[in-house]
Amino acid sequence: MAGVLMEREKSMFSISYNDRLKTYRRFMHQSFNPIAAQMFWEVEEQEARILVENILESPEGLFQHLRRNAAAVIMKIAYGYPVTSNDDHFVAIAEEGIKIASLASAPGKWLVNSFPILRFLPEWFPGAGFKTKAREWGRILYEQSLEPHEWAKEQLRAGTAIPSFTSALLQSSDGTFVDAEEEDKILWCSGALYFAGADTSVSVVKSFLFAMMMYPAIQRQAQEEVDAFFASENRIPxxxxxxxxxxxGAILKEVLRWATPAPFGLPHSTSQADSYKGYYIPGKTSIMPNIWAMMHDESVYSDxxxxxxxxxxxxxxQTDPRDYAFGFGRRICPGQHLAENSIWIQMVLVLLTMTITKATDTDGKIIEPEVAFTTGLVSHVQPFKYQIVPRKTAASSLMLTR
Incomplete structure (x- = not known):
């Protein structure tokens, strides 16, 4: 459904192991390896500051601010595009794309994934409406990747492009543009950044905030660590x-483990017949890694x-959950270091400037939230009520007056 029928075989999430995938991996590695990812630190720090300011200014829009932040970081890094508001056009289409991708990739939702022969049914055949939906969804997702790509190209031609993943790959050092085949690879590769990064980081930061609210003693201990740094260095981290x-750092690991953002990772496929613990697995069989179960295995993680x-x-x-949370093998998340950096700086600046607590009702009684998570390709903590209390510290005052 999410690959062949939606004509997304070129997507990094669906592509077979071939020379094009190797090119994608090379593009990603040269831009987002641990050393190269440092060139984006300024963008991530700047957007984290904007996030904190927005939350303190209008705490009721917390979740919208998180969405805007994720889109702003990815759009600036992938295309050099500056997101300036929560209702920015590219924030809106990223939201739509995330919803489509989640529905199309939902495990067990589409019968054609279990019985691929159904893909040969004509669209007019009763029960074959999934084919019409796939064609329409595929068109939408392609156009949503094409639009920011074309914007970046126009900026390059005009000489006004902000350095980005796309601009660096589209134009060589002598100013010439790559050929059409290479450009197509760049388009699909940037699109993977655009859709993957805009949802998973939101899930992790949202779970972090929920955990701080549910475990105030842990929140206080983390704030003490942040405050001690400022007292010693007299500057913002x-x-x-x-x-x-x-x-x-330990909190970030625990959030990735406790609230696994991608419970089943991405589907993989056996390249040849295999066996596992007595189970025979034919070649070309889809494999769904149960990352959530790995993260909650009591033989690995106590309680x-x-x-x-x-x-x-x-x-x-205990075992570092980052060994599993970002996937496996050739499809391990190439933006792992980028994502971790962005999430970490958001966590630190939030701890520095505010405290999140449970909400109260009109009678002043604490509202106890349910610990529950959504299902899907990316899992989010269920919506919860909260209170944001600004911290009156020298560090938060310094940061917010810059």
């Missing part, structure tokens, strides 16, 4: 300071349903 925050960052601190830390 940046992405260069990550090693100075072991507890915040797996409790939120406990200390499991990653000390002489015998």
């Amino acid at each position: 940046t992405l260069r300071d990550q090693d100075a925050f072991p507890f915040v 797996p349903f409790s939120f406990d960052p200390t499991r990653f601190i000390g002489e015998n830390p």
